[in-house]
Amino acid sequence: MQKSFLVVVIAAFIGAFGIHQFAPAFSASIAFFAGAIIAALLFMFLSASSAKSQADYQGPMMTLYVGNLPYRVHEGEVKELFEQYGAVSTVRLVRDRKTGRRKGFGFVEMAESGAREALAKLNDFNFQERTIKVREAKTQDNGDSDNS
Template sequence: MQKSFLIVLVIAILGAIALSQFATTLPAYIAFVAGVIITTLIFKLVPDSGKAQADDEQYVGPTMTLYVGNLPYRVHEGEVKVLFGEFGPVNSVRLVRDRKTGRRKGFGFVEMSEAGAQKAMVKLNDFNFQERTLKVREAKTQDSEAADRTGTDE
């Protein structure tokens, strides 16, 4: 968002300079406003390509949920998403908090593409992240927990 604003501002200033050179009777402030309007229209009409658009979309292929343990207590969801995003599309990051205190408990779950999750498990298990050694495993589902309790395999 901030980057887009700066780009609009720079283009608007350059547009104002160009308009004031070609249309000498046009006041500079009107040229500036015209530049802002034109640039804003261009940004709205031309779809963003690349990362900004990819961040908003959910991955729709096969996914896997990973358990991530021994996380730093001050880490934020965005930092974890960036770390795991190096290995594949990340749909969600949930860091577990204590219900009474609201403090993070040092573990969480990352839902991401299955292929990316496999790579992330290999590369990030025992990885040193913000002075903590991460533990990354496939998260157990409620179905597998129920099977463990009954002693049956599905």
């Protein structure tokens, strides 16, 4: 998302510069406004295409536990790493309830076939100067089973 926003801002400035160069009758503010409109359309196009590519996958999903993550890592960076192996549905990095700081682990939900490959390739992988651990996440037992 941050990369898309940066692309839009750059496109707005380039568009404004181009419009002002090729149509000097327009004032700089009108050229910038036109560049911003073009950039907004570009942003909408980029957002729609990325949302469509994520929504296309309709198969079995798997949740992976990812441990020993750098504390400063963001969800987008983890998602980018795992998307090399398949469609990623969600990334949840766990935070401390009191401080709000990340705890250094999280969960990635992704396509099962890609998750198996990511598990094999990314376990003990050096990511941002940390050796991450990737495992299949265990399901939580809420105590609802009958043990009579």
